Amino acid sequence: MDLEGKEERIVAEVQDPFGLIRVLEIGDYRFLEFGEAIEQSCTFIADPSWLEYDYTRAMFLGALCHPAPETALFLGLGAGTLTQACLKFLVLEDVEVIELRPDVPRLAMEHMGLVDDPRLTIRIGDALELLHSAETADLIFLDLYTDQGPAAGHLAWAFLEQCQQRLNPGGWLVINQWASNDGKPLGAALLRGLYHRHYWECPVKEGNVILFIPADLEQQFEPQAVRQRAEALAPHLGYSLLPLLDSVRGAT
Incomplete structure (x- = not known):
């Protein structure tokens, strides 16, 4: 760009x-x-499903941890590019978004190319308050940011625990987390304790760390299976996710 x-x-x-x-x-x-x-x-503008930044591509890579997701929940919409990409390139049947600010989805649809897909439902309100009423999902994306940085939910133990609990069996929670000066995700000590060090990290050049968190301790990150899915999608995406996959590491 x-x-x-x-x-x-x-x-x-x-x-x-x-x-x-x-x-x-x-x-x-x-x-x-x-x-x-x-x-x-x-x-x-020419393709609203195009993911320009590595952090959004890494979040999409997290979606490929699941072999065949049917449902997704987005906590925070932004311009909706990641939502668009998931609707376009994954075989999803139902997608729910919880967005705090009512003008965000309106502006996304009027000016950022977000399509009013029949599979898409947008609810307005605070994700910390509405999460309990959301449908469980195969994929949950947490990306709650304000003009001051990450919202409180990114460091709220009970909320982060509830996010994992809203996953269907075999599901994955994908979090866009800020990185601290040492390169570890913000709240690393909390995350290690909450998720028993059983998650994977994908650091990106924008300075964030994307977290891939499975529904339970029996699930493993399977790089070869993710690689095959990424390679199959590359001609449709127009870019490769493999450099990001190669940077995935265990919990730090």
Whole structure:
């Protein structure tokens, strides 16, 4: 993505009780921002299911831990690019999104290419309060960020425990976690204790660490099976997930 010298255009701007939401267009891309220039999501206008950043590609890689997911739950929508990719490239039957700010899905649909798919249900509210009423799922994606950084849920023991408990047997929880200065995920000590060190990490160049957490201790990360799924999807995605797969490590 080369945006040097490209003109910046404000497409939409909304003030809600949580602050400012802005959609910017630069060249072939649109960006969803919270607050003062805090980028949340990036959409390639020509293909809203294209995952531009490594952290979203790594989260999609986490979805490939499951051999045949039918249901997915997204905690936090952003521009919806990861949701779009999962709807397009996975054989999902039902997808639920919980998003705090009502203007986010509206802006995503009006300006970021999010499609109103019949398999997609969006609920507005706080994921920490609504998670208990969500359907269980094969895949759960946790990506709750504000203009100040990760929301409280990323370090809330009871909530993170509940996320794992909402997984169907064989399911996977995928968390977009900030990285600390030592390269470990934010809250590493809490995560190790909560999940019994039984999870895998995928560090990405944006400075985040994506976590792959199975539903139970019997499940293992199977790199060869994930590799085969990634290789099969590469011609459709237009990029390879294998460099990210090669960086996956055990819990630190």
